[in-house]
Amino acid sequence: MQDSKGVDAGLLQSRYRLTKQRAAILRALEDGRHHNAETILERVREHLPGVSLGTIYRTLDILRSIGLVQVFSHAGGAAKYEATLEKHHHLVCTNCGEVVNVAVNEALPLAQALAQDHGFDGVDCALVVTGRCPRCARPNGVAN
Amino acid sequence: MQDSKGVDAGLLQSRYRLTKQRAAILRALEDGRHHNAETILERVREHLPGVSLGTIYRTLDILRSIGLVQVFSHAGGAAKYEATLEKHHHLVCTNCGEVVNVAVNEALPLAQALAQDHGFDGVDCALVVTGRCPRCARPNGVAN
DNA sequence: CTCTCTGCAAAGCATTTGCACATTG
DNA sequence: CAATGTGCAAATGCTTTGCAGAGAG
Numbered sequence: 001m002q003d004s005k006g007v008d009a010g011l012l013q014s015r016y017r018l019t020k021q022r023a024a025i026l027r028a029l030e031d032g033r034h035h036n037a038e039t040i041l042e043r044v045r046e047h048l049p050g051v052s053l054g055t056i057y058r059t060l061d062i063l064r065s066i067g068l069v070q071v072f073s074h075a076g077g078a079a080k081y082e083a084t085l086e087k088h089h090h091l092v093c094t095n096c097g098e099v100v101n102v103a104v105n106e107a108l109p110l111a112q113a114l115a116q117d118h119g120f121d122g123v124d125c126a127l128v129v130t131g132r133c134p135r136c137a138r139p140n141g142v143a144n
Numbered sequence: 145m146q147d148s149k150g151v152d153a154g155l156l157q158s159r160y161r162l163t164k165q166r167a168a169i170l171r172a173l174e175d176g177r178h179h180n181a182e183t184i185l186e187r188v189r190e191h192l193p194g195v196s197l198g199t200i201y202r203t204l205d206i207l208r209s210i211g212l213v214q215v216f217s218h219a220g221g222a223a224k225y226e227a228t229l230e231k232h233h234h235l236v237c238t239n240c241g242e243v244v245n246v247a248v249n250e251a252l253p254l255a256q257a258l259a260q261d262h263g264f265d266g267v268d269c270a271l272v273v274t275g276r277c278p279r280c281a282r283p284n285g286v287a288n
Numbered sequence: 289c290t291c292t293c294t295g296c297a298a299a300g301c302a303t304t305t306g307c308a309c310a311t312t313g
Numbered sequence: 314c315a316a317t318g319t320g321c322a323a324a325t326g327c328t329t330t331g332c333a334g335a336g337a338g
Binding site for chain 2: 061064065067070071073074075079089091093094095100102111112114115117118119120121122126127128129130131132133134
């Protein structure tokens with residue numbers, strides 16, 4: 001909880017209030033992993049039993065809009081949310097939507113240069129590599 | 145239509161039949177741009193009026209599962225589908241889901257190395273950079 | 289003749305939204 | 314007390330799926 005100050009900072013700087021629900025949602029994302037709305041609700045309810053799913057979604061959308069959270073959606077499944085903590089890369093399975101974090105060992109100015117060239121505001125976690133995760137990878141054109 | 149042979153090749157090599165519906169869907173994606181299922185349906189119906197939306201989704205999922213199509217999903221909107229034509233990068237807006245293609249000027253062995261290290265089967269279009277597109281980019285923490 | 293594919297329509301489900309009340313500054 | 318946030322529940326809309334008939338090999 002000592003570095004939750006750091007996590008909360010972004011919200012405090014924004015035009016949004018830091019309510020106890022929002023703080024709890026940020027706390028639920030502090031493990032740096034990827035959770036869907038349902039899982040986040042469970043984790044938040046451990047501390048705040050009354051919270052509703054609508055609030056989870058509304059808050060996650062706010063956090064996303066101010067860049068504190070990244071979203072990974074894939075067809076036919078719930079989106080996965082991750083707090084923007086430290087700079088790192090992602091491996092996303094094009095089949096099942098699995099997301100794996102990869103530590104950054106070297107700078108990647110190329111990605112940011114690309115983004116800038118097209119007027120994009122780059123975020124911290126800039127690089128996403130898509131492919132088949134080991135579980136989904138199959139020798140040939142075998143479905144799913 | 146002369147390079148549709150190339151597009152169709154992947155399907156022919158798979159265990160799936162190359163029906164006229166599937167060929168039409170591939171043709172609808174030949175422009176290399178990003179379309180949602182509804183738009184693809186419209187384009188396909190110009191040639192095959194009877195096609196249903198269910199077939200579009202079923203086919204797109206097959207194409208995705210054999211690597212012929214890439215999907216970009218974002219919360220609160222329809223997924224966008226793109227044929228895997230030439231190697232290129234993507235800029236994805238974390239706010240509105242806008243996808244912009246970026247030509248590849250230099251090789252990116254780093255991304256593929258990352259994927260391999262984690263047992264991922266890399267696909268052709270490997271690099272996705274997430275950020276705010278020019279329309280969504282705002283000076284400060286202003287929502288949406 | 290068997291297996292695969294398609295159209296249709298219904299179902300499923302994640303996400304969004306309206307509204308009344310609570311909370312915050 | 315004015316503005317923002319929340320809970321609840323209903324609505325929305327994309328996507329999936331079951332089934333019967335059509336089509337392909």
